[in-house]
Amino acid sequence: xxxxxxxxxxxxxxxxxxxxxxxxxxxxxxxxxxxxxxxxxxxxxxxxxxxxxxxxxxxxxxxxxxxxxxxxxxxxxxxxxxxxxxxxxxxxxxxxxxxxxxxxxxxxxxxxxxxxxxxxxxxxxxxxxxxxxxxxxxxxxxxxxxxxxxxxxxxxxxxxxxxxxxxxxxxxxxxxxxxxxxxxxxxxxxxxxxxxxxxxxxxxxxxxxxxxxxxxxxxxxxxxxxxxxxxxxxxxxxxxxxxxxxxxxxxxxxxxxxxxxxxxxxxxxxxxxxxxxxxxxxxxxxxxxxxxxxxxxxxxxxxxxxxxxxxxxxxxxxxxxxxxxxxxxxxxxxxxxxxxxxxxxxxxxxxxxxxxx
Numbered sequence: 001x002x003x004x005x006x007x008x009x010x011x012x013x014x015x016x017x018x019x020x021x022x023x024x025x026x027x028x029x030x031x032x033x034x035x036x037x038x039x040x041x042x043x044x045x046x047x048x049x050x051x052x053x054x055x056x057x058x059x060x061x062x063x064x065x066x067x068x069x070x071x072x073x074x075x076x077x078x079x080x081x082x083x084x085x086x087x088x089x090x091x092x093x094x095x096x097x098x099x100x101x102x103x104x105x106x107x108x109x110x111x112x113x114x115x116x117x118x119x120x121x122x123x124x125x126x127x128x129x130x131x132x133x134x135x136x137x138x139x140x141x142x143x144x145x146x147x148x149x150x151x152x153x154x155x156x157x158x159x160x161x162x163x164x165x166x167x168x169x170x171x172x173x174x175x176x177x178x179x180x181x182x183x184x185x186x187x188x189x190x191x192x193x194x195x196x197x198x199x200x201x202x203x204x205x206x207x208x209x210x211x212x213x214x215x216x217x218x219x220x221x222x223x224x225x226x227x228x229x230x231x232x233x234x235x236x237x238x239x240x241x242x243x244x245x246x247x248x249x250x251x252x253x254x255x256x257x258x259x260x261x262x263x264x265x266x267x268x269x270x271x272x273x274x275x276x277x278x279x280x281x282x283x284x285x286x287x288x289x290x291x292x293x294x295x296x297x298x299x300x301x302x303x304x305x306x307x308x309x310x311x312x313x314x315x316x317x318x319x320x321x322x323x324x325x326x327x328x329x330x331x332x333x334x335x336x337x338x339x340x341x342x343x344x345x346x347x348x349x350x351x352x353x354x355x356x357x
Contacts, residue, residue: 036071043074052122055079055115063257065102066093073097076124079113080104083262084174084204086111090129101127107205109134160218164326168333171209173223177265177275177339181206181223184335185318186269188325193233195304196290197241197271202248202264215326220319228307229317236303238288238295245273245285253277253284268338271295276343287341 043054058065058080065080073095086106093100105113111131118126153160173179182200189198206223209215236244244266251261265275274287288295295301306318326332 036068039068039072040074043072047074052119053117053124058082061257061260061262062087062102062104063260065104066091067257069093069100069102070095072100075100076117077101077103077115077127079115081107086131088131090115090127101129103129105131108207109136160216160221162217163214164217164220164323165215165329166331167209167213167215168211168331169335170211171215171219171332171335173206173208174204175264175339177202177342178267178337180335180337181209182267183269183337184332185223185322186267186338187335188322189231189304189306189318190269192321192325193231193302193304195233195270195302197236197301197303198269199244199303199305200267200269201307202252202266204263215332217319217323220322220326224306224317224319224322226307228309228313229319230308230313230315231304231306231318231321232308232313232315233302233304235300237300238297241271241295241301241303242285242288242297245275245288246282249275249277249284250281254281265340268340270338272338272340274341274343278344 039056046054054075056075056078058068058078059082060068060080061083062080062085063083065078069075069078070093074097077090078100080102081104083104084107085104087102087104090101090103093102101115103113103115105111110133112134114130114132116128117124169180171181171184173181175182182202185200186198189195189200203223207219209219248266250259252263252265254260270290272287272289273285276284276286290301306321
């Protein structure tokens, strides 16, 4: 509007294999990592061609963007996603060239991140930012788009509208270590698959179901609709179970944000454990128990899970398994939320549950 030259670019990344050590063994992960040199080159080139403002649209995650903002100069703002954090105010990150704003606007179109910039004499002089809540039931839908969506959904409406069960409890996702909908999935995996332990990924997307509301097939799909939904049942040793928990924990709590892959801690059913996010790789998980007894390193336990990205699998999708459980239960009463004991978090304003040390 002011006539300022603005560059809006996406964050470039490249597939790399990053290795980490668990109990002396190297574990390799294929992840998107930031190519700082390439990003700096793009920013410098844009500035050289007259861009007065540089905005980066990123899918790195909040912590990764904070690190990138501290190391790449010339970016005015990074408007990010991936970790789905609803950040009410931008984080002002200082770097060698000045300050870069870093924002996230949540998930599921709950908010629209609105950034206004005051650009004068070729520079950003001031800014205003806020999260604009999106109340979809108060906004008139675009008639043409609504008609198209209805047309696309029409063949599936009988399935999507099926009422699987009634919930007496709020079903939600988005706790750092669990959520009631995730616990429901874990409970279903144990019940239907005949497992002692269940794992469910710590995704950060999905909508809530209110107490007294029917859980529809569509609600279930909003929590599970991915392209790798196959349910698995495997016997795992206590040592292997700990390695899985340690690996996921390192993806979340590694001190180097570039090794973090977003999301929350894997959800568990039937398994009790403690976690120290401040500990080093391989030493965060302790006190593992199943059925009230310590897990033995060499003993095997039947473990159900889903969302394996290791290989293409044959089997039932998770929504079929959970739907079977819901139809059988008919009513979902109190859900016993299974969360680990958090060590080193007492008094932490960011996370201080009742069970913390």
